[in-house]
Amino acid sequence: MNMEELSKVCTQVRRDIINMTANAGSGHPGGSLSAVELMVGAFYTQMRVDPQNPHDPNRDRFILSKGHAAPCYYGVLAEKGFISRDEFKEFRQLHNILQGHPDAKKVPGVDASTGSLGQGVSIADGMALGAKHLGKDTKVFVLCGDGELQEGQIWEGLMAAAHYKLDNLTVMIDNNGLQIDGSNDQVMSLGDLAAKLRAFGLHVIELPDGNDIKAVVDALAAPTEAGKPKCILAHTVKGKGVSFMENQVGWHGKAPNEEQRQQALAELEGK
Secondary structure (H helix, E strand, O other): OOHHHHHHHHHHHHHHHHHHHHHHOOOOHHHHHHOHHHHHHHHHHOOOOOOOOOOOOOOOEEEEOOHHHHHHHHHHHHHHOOOOHHHHHHOOOOOOOOOOOOOOOOOOOOOOOOOOOOOHHHHHHHHHHHHHHOOOOOOEEEEEEOHHHHOHHHHHHHHHHHHOOOOOEEEEEEEOOEEOOEEHHHHHOOOOHHHHHHHOOOEEEEEOOOOOHHHHHHHHHOOOOOOOOEEEEEEOOOOOOOOOOOOOHHHOOOOOOHHHHHHHHHHHHOO
16 A cells, blocks of 8 residues: 555544544543554554454464553454454443453454553563464564553563564554653653663664654564564654644543544544
8 A cells, every 4th residue: 555545544543543432432542543653554564464364373463562542453453354343333332342452352353452551562572482483474563652661561571572582573662752640751751762772672763753654664664683673662642633632641541522523533534
C-alpha cells in the first residue's frame, strides 16, 4: 500500500476507536489514538500474518503491552480481516470477544493477553528467543506505552533482549508524554529515554513525529543492527486526530458522549 492508502487506514482506525468507546461508554481513546500509526505500520508493512490462518506457526507476532489501547488493536485487526466490525457494537460488553484488554483465547490475531502493564517485553523476549532456538525467521513486535516504562520489568526485559541478541525483536514506544494521573514528568520522569535505551544495548531510532505514517514505515523498514533489538522511540500525540482530545490527560480513560462522538467523527471525516 502507498502512503495515501495507509493514511486512510489510519483514519478509519481512528473512527473505529471513537465509535467503540462511545458505544461502550468506557474505554481508553487517548492512548489508542496516539498508537495508530505504529500498529498500522507494523501490520501493513512488516508483519507476515494471514487472517485466514491466524494461528499459522510461521506467522510474525505482535504484543500490545499497553493493553488498554485495545480499541486501536481491534480497529487494525478488523481492517486486516481478522475480525468483523460488527463486533465493535458490543465492545467491552459481557460475553463479547472484544473486551477492554485483548484476550488471545478469544480474538483471532491476538498473540498474547495483556493488560497488566510492564509484561509485554518479557513475553516478546520469549517469543523472539524461541524463534531463534527453532531456527525460524519469525519477527516479533511489541508496543509499549511511555508511562509503562516506569515499570521495572520493562527494563529487565530490555536488558535480556540485548543480552540474548534478539535482532528479530522490534520494541515500539508510544511516547505521548501523558499517563492516567498526569504527565510522565509529574508522575515519574523518564529522563533521557533515548540515551537509556541505547545504554541498555538497543538499536534506537527516534521519531520526532510518531504519528507520521511515512516516518514510522521508514523506521520499521530500516536495517537492523546485527545482534541488537530494534527500538522505535516515537514521539506521539495523545488523542491524535481529535482536537479536543489532543494532549489532554483527561481522555486517557474517558469515553466520548454522543455529541463528542459526532464532533470527533466530523473532524476525522476531512482527513
